[in-house]
Amino acid sequence: MTDTSRIEIGGAGLRCADVVRVARRSAWTELSADAVARARRGYELAVELGAKRAVYGRTTGVGANRHIVVDPESADLHGLRLLRSHAGGTGDPLPDDVVRATMTIRLNQLAAGGSGVHPRLLRAMETALRVGALPLVHSRGAIGTGDLTALAEIGLTLAGELPWAAGDLTPVAISPGDALAFISSNAAMLAEAVLAWHHLTRLLAASHVVTALTFCALGGSAEAYSERVHASRPHPGAVRCAAEMRRLLTAGGDLPEGRRLQDPFGLRAFPQVQGPVLDAAANVERVLDIDVNAAAENPLIDVETQEAYHHGQFSTAHVALAFDHLRAALHHTAELSTARLGDLVEPDLSGLPPFLADGPPGSSGIMILEYVAHDALGTLRHAAAPVTLGTAVISRGLEDHASFSTHAVRSTVAATAAYRTILACELLGAVRALRLADADLPDTPLREAFRLAAIGLPHVAEDHPLSAEIQQAERLLDHFAVL
DSSP, rough: OOOOOOEEEEESSSOOOHHHHTTTSSSSEEOOHHHHHHHHHHHHHHHHHHHHHHHHTTOOOOOGGTTTTTOOOGGGGGHHHHHHHHOEEEEEEEHHHHHHHHHHHHHHHHHHTOSSHHHHHHHHHHHHHHHHHHHHEEEOOOSOOOOOOHHHHHHEEEEESSSSESSOOOOOOOOOOOOHHHHHHHHHHHHHHHHHHHHHHHHHHHHHHHHHHHHHHTTOOGGOHHHHHHHHHHOOOHHHHHHHHHHHOOSSSSSOOOSSSSHHHHHHHHHHHHHHHHHHOOOOOOOOHHTTTOOOOOEEEEETTTEEOOTTTOOOOOHHHHHHHHHHHHHHHHHHHHHHHHHHHHHHHHOOOGGGGSSSTTTTTOOOOOHHHHHHHHHHHTTSSTTTTOOOBBTTTTTTOOOOOHHHHHHHHHHHHHHHHHHHHHHHHHHHHHHHOOOOOOOSHHHHHHHHHHHEEEOOOOOOOOOOHHHHOOOOOOOOHHH
16 A cells, blocks of 8 residues: 655755655655745855855865856856756666655755755655656766765756656746755665665565574474573664564564574574674664755754855765765675575485485476575675775875775675575475475464465476576565565
């Protein structure tokens, strides 16, 4: 059912989940009256300050042109010149949901009142989101020091100088100081980051279900998930993972004893390896929640002190490093999934035929899934390499650092896609093993997971191509995320 709830935009309190809902068109935005009034005060102060002193990007050029004073005779066109010169993005267009998320985040940041843009730009963004008007925004042109190209394209579209990709709006005027104030943000990167975080956290939720199915197929020992065990070393992610496994594996509180004194690491150390990625994802959410509500424009037009502050809030090292950490942690938990798949095809652990084959002697069963999973793991491993080890020196040497947060986020998107394939391969193995063993599952959400899998993944005994089943297993993971 479509969620038509209203999300108030006021420059504070916007959550990552809210951005996702607007991006998916399941919620709509409305500017608060306070936000509009705040923006107006900021605009009036910016005009006043620009008449008294040099204000970067308003009365001067930008970058290495920071000391060049704008000619008063052409000042009226200064904003449009900046937008035109910076709208040089290239690459594929950003997806519609990313553009909607970008506009939502930028609108909320402007509502915080630190930019000094004219309030009509906020109203135009609000209207565009409401009527479904979308600018065409290119994907390439940012290095983690401001999404200048993407936001310049949005600004020029609002001004009527670039065509809309969808819908249309009456053009709005661009005041001389509006341009830098509008594009001085990392809203496009943050939009991609919020959606990447959302997709990965859903996949991590599904991974508990897949691991629990494998646990039942292998007759695991749940001692490893005991509350007493994890109380002795209470890392939040590990405690949360162990609690989730207990919820999935028992209906009455008694944990299954298992077939072995100790299980392989894929089962026994799952909370200790899954825990760090859960903690890393929680940290990413914390960082993003701060940035989507930040008045980080340079300069900051501060109504309270009646000053303009020049600063470096455009740097997104926090985001870049948080995503680098997230991918590194994800690689560890992905390795465990491939290990559990290896356990499922080993008769000594499963008690079933090699490779879960169910045909004539010499049948290969799901042998090929290990190849597919390790191919995906190799892709994930490359995507997990830190992007924050590089930097850039640009604008005649003035801007001598870059976080490459955009690339950290996009590497996370690639890593998440690879992890989805890895989990799908494990899911296929677990479901096949449970069928062959005719295993009895606990009366928990695990039964519903197996029921969905039984419907979506047909049992074919003889050797056959598995490509379509891998794709279906990937789709099933979205349903598992809410179990």
